[in-house]
Amino acid sequence: MTSVHIITDRLAPEMVHFLNDTYNIVATEMELLLATHEAWKKAEDSYKDLLPSEWNSNSTSVAKKRTNSVESKDLNLAIHRGSVFQLNEKDKMHIGPDIPSPILNCSASDILGDSICAIISLDYNSMLTVCERLSGKLLPKTLQQFIWTDKLLKADTKVDKFERITILKREARVKFGRTVEHRIAELKIRSATRSPISGLIENAVVEKYEKTPCMHSFATNKQMISETSKTLNVLYVFSGMYEPYLIYWLFPLQMAFKQIMPTAEHPYELAMYLHFLHQNLFPSWTEIFAMAEWMMSLLEREDTEFFTHLQQYFRKNFAVEPKDSSRKRESSRTVHSHRQI
Numbered sequence: 503m504t505s506v507h508i509i510t511d512r513l514a515p516e517m518v519h520f521l522n523d524t525y526n527i528v529a530t531e532m533e534l535l536l537a538t539h540e541a542w543k544k545a546e547d548s549y550k551d552l553l554p555s556e557w558n559s560n561s562t563s564v565a566k567k568r569t570n571s572v573e574s575k576d577l578n579l580a581i582h583r584g585s586v587f588q589l590n591e592k593d594k595m596h597i598g599p600d601i602p603s604p605i606l607n608c609s610a611s612d613i614l615g616d617s618i619c620a621i622i623s624l625d626y627n628s629m630l631t632v633c634e635r636l637s638g639k640l641l642p643k644t645l646q647q648f649i650w651t652d653k654l655l656k657a658d659t660k661v662d663k664f665e666r667i668t669i670l671k672r673e674a675r676v677k678f679g680r681t682v683e684h685r686i687a688e689l690k691i692r693s694a695t696r697s698p699i700s701g702l703i704e705n706a707v708v709e710k711y712e713k714t715p716c717m718h719s720f721a722t723n724k725q726m727i728s729e730t731s732k733t734l735n736v737l738y739v740f741s742g743m744y745e746p747y748l749i750y751w752l753f754p755l756q757m758a759f760k761q762i763m764p765t766a767e768h769p770y771e772l773a774m775y776l777h778f779l780h781q782n783l784f785p786s787w788t789e790i791f792a793m794a795e796w797m798m799s800l801l802e803r804e805d806t807e808f809f810t811h812l813q814q815y816f817r818k819n820f821a822v823e824p825k826d827s828s829r830k831r832e833s834s835r836t837v838h839s840h841r842q843i
Contacts, residue, residue, distance in 0.1 A: 532610075539613055615642030622648070626664050650758050654775050657782035678740065678774045685739045694739040695732040695769055703744060704731045710749045717753060725764060729756065732769035737776055751784065752776050 622629050629652065632645075641649070648667065655670045656663050682694050689698065697703070707730045711721040720726040733752055738744045755775050761768055785793070801809040 535613065536610065539616075611642040612644045615644035615646075615648070618642075618645050619648040622652075623666060646758050650755070650775070653783065654778040657778060674774060674778075675771070678777075679770070682736065682740050682770065689739065691739070694736045697735040697738045699738060699744060700731070700735050703734045703738070706746045707731050707734070707749055710746065714750070726756070729764060729769055729772070733772040733776065736769050736773035740773060741777060743780075748776065748780070751779060755779070 618632060622632060629649075633649070636645075651671060652667055655661065655667065655674055661670060686692075686694055691697065704727075707727055708721070711717045711727060711730075730749060730752060733756075734744060734748060737748070752772065755772055759768075759772065759775070798809065798812070801812070
């Protein structure tokens with residue numbers, strides 16, 4: 503919504519009055535809607551503060567903690583709002599306040615995202631339409647999280663693609679939580695966030711954040727470093743898997759599911775999502791090498807100078823076993839040739 507400037511000498515007084523009343527109605531209804539949404543978010547956030555050990559609790563507790571009405575102070579703010587339009591000599595008439603450019607995440611964008619999420623939940627076939635229409639666009643936080651969750655949870659071939667996300671997520675959390683609890687007992691550790699290789703993980707996380715340009719701005723963010731380390735520790739406890747490249751795979755999940763006030767269970771949830779990403783969605787190493795081979799052949803044709811630079815850099819900084827390299831190159835070519843066919 504942007505500010506609207508109208509010259510009064512072009513409009514009848516009745517039309518000016520109508521526009522002012524219309525703006526007041528819309529603004530008041532939007533404030534009421536935002537206040538309702540904020541009240542609902544407060545109640546939902548209290549549920550998110552549950553510890554991982556409480557993941558198996560009855561899901562009806564969420565409904566019990568949601569408020570049925572808007573808090574009085576929020577309602578008063580919405581209803582008793584002052585005049586939103588101004589008159590002055592310079593602009594003649596100015597309907598509505600000057601609204602600054604929207605930030606990436608705000609209550610208004612989240613409400614729009616929630617609306618689209620509700621549509622997809624009722625008609626899953628609309629997911630493809632939404633993704634096509636919004637391809638390349640900045641998504642509201644709620645919609646971004648919904649799409650991520652949907653793709654991660656439904657990547658498993660055993661999962662019903664038309665099942666509701668809330669049900670799939672609850673089942674996945676319960677299963678993941680039970681496995682982690684069992685593994686904690688097996689490893690005889692106090693917490694999944696402090697695995698037997700926690701020191702190795704923490705050192706690798708600090709090193710990657712310091713040396714990776716796109717992550718460097720977070721290198722001094724203690725919350726981000728701690729969250730990354732805890733998540734990878736939880737994943738190791740769950741599946742016994744750890745590789746330094748998982749730090750890069752985890753990063754976009756952290757951006758999508760970022761919390762202003764982190765909860766104790768958040769690293770567990772991120773670890774669960776990272777497990778699904780690694781197990782069901784991410785391409786195999788053979789496919790990755792095939793894509794790299796294809797890209798290098800394209801560079802060799804289109805940008806010889808850059809291709810030569812990369813070749814020289816790789817020879818100088820990386821040592822690869824000849825047998826292993828030839829085997830991977832051969833398998834990647836096989837994959838690439840199948841794709842071309």
